Amino acid sequence: MSDPHSFEIQGILSVATGSGGLPVIHITSSRSRAEIYLHGAHVTDFRKAGEEPLLFMSGSSKFEVGKAIRGGIPIIFPWFGAREGHPAHGTARITPWEITAAEVLLDGSVQIVFRMPDAGNLEVTYWVTVGESLGLQLSVTNRGGNAVTFENCLHTYFQIGDVQSASVHGLKDCDYFDKVLDAGFTESADAVRITGEVDRVFLDTTAALTIEDPVLARSIRIAKSGSLSTIVWNPWIAKSQAMADFGDNEYPHMLCVESGNVSDNRITLPPGETSLMTVELSSAPLD
Numbered sequence: 001m002s003d004p005h006s007f008e009i010q011g012i013l014s015v016a017t018g019s020g021g022l023p024v025i026h027i028t029s030s031r032s033r034a035e036i037y038l039h040g041a042h043v044t045d046f047r048k049a050g051e052e053p054l055l056f057m058s059g060s061s062k063f064e065v066g067k068a069i070r071g072g073i074p075i076i077f078p079w080f081g082a083r084e085g086h087p088a089h090g091t092a093r094i095t096p097w098e099i100t101a102a103e104v105l106l107d108g109s110v111q112i113v114f115r116m117p118d119a120g121n122l123e124v125t126y127w128v129t130v131g132e133s134l135g136l137q138l139s140v141t142n143r144g145g146n147a148v149t150f151e152n153c154l155h156t157y158f159q160i161g162d163v164q165s166a167s168v169h170g171l172k173d174c175d176y177f178d179k180v181l182d183a184g185f186t187e188s189a190d191a192v193r194i195t196g197e198v199d200r201v202f203l204d205t206t207a208a209l210t211i212e213d214p215v216l217a218r219s220i221r222i223a224k225s226g227s228l229s230t231i232v233w234n235p236w237i238a239k240s241q242a243m244a245d246f247g248d249n250e251y252p253h254m255l256c257v258e259s260g261n262v263s264d265n266r267i268t269l270p271p272g273e274t275s276l277m278t279v280e281l282s283s284a285p286l287d
């Protein structure tokens with residue numbers, strides 16, 4: 001495993017000791033800054049110069065080996081959700097990843113590349129591009145002789161002024177499984193609004209979404225490729241109180257809108273093939 005410090009770029013990319021003593025990468029691009037923990041290759045902060053953070057981070061989050069960070073962008077792989085006898089949402093987010101490259105791109109963005117060790121016959125690579133927007137690419141290549149089935153998801157926590165005033169646009173007419181009601185539905189509203197616990201797994205949708213946040217006076221755009229699933233989650237009151245790593249009063253200020261391939265959209269990758277999922281997060285003033 002190469003020394004993370006060998007990828008430092010003077011005044012642009014530095015490696016330090018972060019919360020819980022875990023290694024953290026600080027990136028400053030010409031228009032934004034970001035923070036990424038090697039633990040899970042976890043983006044924990046991204047903000048454009050002079051703006052509110054784009055991502056939510058719980059003030060109660062753990063930063064411990066073997067535990068997931070509560071906020072930012074957890075990488076969910078190779079399974080989504082619970083699995084008896086195994087960590088929820090897979091091992092990627094609780095594994096220390098390795099840096100394999102870092103560079104400043106021609107447009108002033110900063111790109112850093114990670115690989116997930118110990119992924120068996122799978123070669124798992126994650127590109128993070130920090131610029132005017134935040135670019136994420138997760139690739140999985142099957143280097144083995146047999147097909148492999150997996151789920152993946154970038155479980156993004158967005159910072160929201162007041163979730164009850166926010167709305168998510170782009171999912172109308174999409175089918176979803178409602179994990180709160182334990183039933184399937186088709187989204188009939190023009191926008192998804194949060195007035196209680198929401199845990200919806202939308203399937204077979206490639207739509208780019210927009211979160212409108214009138215309190216922070218911004219719209220957040222979530223564009224994706226190589227992803228057929230979108231999950232919308234807010235724990236609301238009871239679930240918030242049940243999570244030790246999440247403040248009881250934090251739910252009004254966050255909303256997860258996640259991009260991946262889960263459930264019926266899980267991926268079966270033949271030998272030698274590569275799955276590539278990209279997500280681009282950007283924000284603009286809400287006019």
Ligand code: TA6
Pocket residue numbers: 068081088089155179199231233256258
């Ligand atoms: O993506 C939504 C969800 O699956 C919820 O059901 C909830 O469990 C959330 O993920 C957080 O899961 P975690 O394992 O990070 O507590």
